[in-house]
Amino acid sequence: MRIMVIYNDTSGKNEGEKIAKEFKKIAENNKDVEKIVLQVTNPDVDEDEIRQLADSEQVDTVVVIGGDGTIHHVLRMLQDREYRYGIIPGGTVNNLAKAVGLPLEKEKAFDVILSQKTQKIDYATVNDDVMISTMTAGILADTASKVSQSEKQKYGPLAFSKRFFHLLFKRRKYALSVKTEDHEWQGKAHLVTIAMTNSMGGFSLDDSASPDDGYMHITIIPELWIIPFFYNLPRILRGQFYKIPEVVYFSAKTATFRPLDTNKEIVTRTDGDPTDSLPVEVNVVPQGMEVFVP
Numbered sequence: 001m002r003i004m005v006i007y008n009d010t011s012g013k014n015e016g017e018k019i020a021k022e023f024k025k026i027a028e029n030n031k032d033v034e035k036i037v038l039q040v041t042n043p044d045v046d047e048d049e050i051r052q053l054a055d056s057e058q059v060d061t062v063v064v065i066g067g068d069g070t071i072h073h074v075l076r077m078l079q080d081r082e083y084r085y086g087i088i089p090g091g092t093v094n095n096l097a098k099a100v101g102l103p104l105e106k107e108k109a110f111d112v113i114l115s116q117k118t119q120k121i122d123y124a125t126v127n128d129d130v131m132i133s134t135m136t137a138g139i140l141a142d143t144a145s146k147v148s149q150s151e152k153q154k155y156g157p158l159a160f161s162k163r164f165f166h167l168l169f170k171r172r173k174y175a176l177s178v179k180t181e182d183h184e185w186q187g188k189a190h191l192v193t194i195a196m197t198n199s200m201g202g203f204s205l206d207d208s209a210s211p212d213d214g215y216m217h218i219t220i221i222p223e224l225w226i227i228p229f230f231y232n233l234p235r236i237l238r239g240q241f242y243k244i245p246e247v248v249y250f251s252a253k254t255a256t257f258r259p260l261d262t263n264k265e266i267v268t269r270t271d272g273d274p275t276d277s278l279p280v281e282v283n284v285v286p287q288g289m290e291v292f293v294p
Contacts, residue, residue: 001030001032001034001035001060001061001116002035002059002060002061003027003033003036003037003059003061003062003063003086004037004039004057004059004061004062004063005023005024005036005037005038005039005063006039006041006062006063006064006065006070006074007019007020007038007039007040007064007065007070008041008042008066008073009040015090016040016066016090017038017040019065019088019106020065021038022106022110023065023088023106023110023113024036024038026114027110027114032114032116033114035058035059037053037057041070041073041074041077050077051077051078051081054078054083060083060084061085061086062074062083062084062085063085063086063087065088066089066090067093067272068094068095068096068132068133068134068272069272070090071085071096071271072130072132072270072271072273075130075132076129076130082290084118084290084291085289085291085292086109086112086113086291086292087102087291087292088106088109088113089102089106089109095197096132096133096211099198099211100121100211100293101293102293102294103294113292115292115294116292117292117293118290118291118292118293119211119212119290119291120212120287120289120290120291121211121212121289121290121291122196122211122212122213122214122284122286122287122288122289123284123285123288123289124194124196124282124283124284124285125282125283125285126268126276126280126282127275127276127280127281129270129275129276130270131194131270131271131282132196132271132289133195133196133197133271134194134270135193135269135270135271135275136191136192136193136194137174137176137191137192137257137266137268137278138189138191138221138266139172139190139191140193140269141266141267141268141269142172142174142267172190173189173190173222174188174190174192174259174266175188175261175264176189176192176259176260176278177257178218178220178255178257179255179256179258180250180252180253180254181252182250182252183252185220185248186260187222189220189221189222190223191220192219192221194217194218194219194255194282195217195219196211196217197209197211209251212286212287213251214253214284214286214287215251215253216251216253216255216282216284217249217251218249218251218252218255219247220247220249221246221247221248222246222248223246253283253284254281254284255281255282256279256280256282257278257279257280257282258278258279259278259279265277265278268280
């Protein structure tokens with residue numbers, strides 16, 4: 001194995017670098033590890049330099065330290081190359097890690113990578129970007145886009161809650177259309193989510209979905225009410241969100257999302273980070289990513 005470990009040094013107290021060095025120390029004692037290099041990533045690091053280093057070191061394995069956003073960034077940067085990916089979870093929710101059954105403890109994650117058992121899973125392209133876990137449009141995406149960095153620092157998660165309920169009580173809706181190979185829907189909705197796995201925000205939305213089923217899973221909520229949410233909580237906890245009568249749900253291999261009013265912007269967030277506003281075209285890349293699993 002010729003490994004590149006990629007970590008982000010702009011989050012936390014440089015925890016990524018510390019974990020990277022711990023993994024390197026353990027990996028160097030493994031007989032199958034021929035080479036291991038550490039590589040930081042942040043907005044100031046040239047992505048071309050990272051790709052060139054991976055080529056010059058003849059890397060065949062990329063280990064990512066972080067959550068869905070960091071994995072998203074690394075895959076987008078390296079999607080034109082074939083690597084095996086190891087994941088050392090370090091995010092808040094870690095949807096992808098949970099979907100493939102990865103342990104969240106770093107030492108156990110080290111063992112999974114060095115054991116070298118892999119599984120091929122799906123990801124998707126979103127215009128010129130990628131999606132490894134989820135994309136949202138509507139209240140959730142709008143909430144995150146309108147919370148400033150100072151509000152996050154001052155109020156923490158409460159900053160999101162305040163903005164979310166403000167938009168919800170205003171009954172803000174988003175007029176859009178969704179067209180797939182088998183379905184077409186248009187109307188106004190509070191929330192639209194697209195998931196590559198059965199997990200979103202730590203909850204299972206679809207107990208039948210899997211990371212390698214070749215589909216994205218689209219959920220549209222025309223009306224989001226608090227009381228019906230709690231009434232349907234048992235279904236939600238069982239991963240049967242799609243059985244709620246008011247919810248529109250279908251799976252697809254390709255989908256186009258467009259605003260019905262081109263003068264009104266509908267923002268999206270993919271794997272926790274801002275992406276293109278509608279229109280966007282999403283295409284599944286079946287089993288396009290090989291990851292180490294228990």
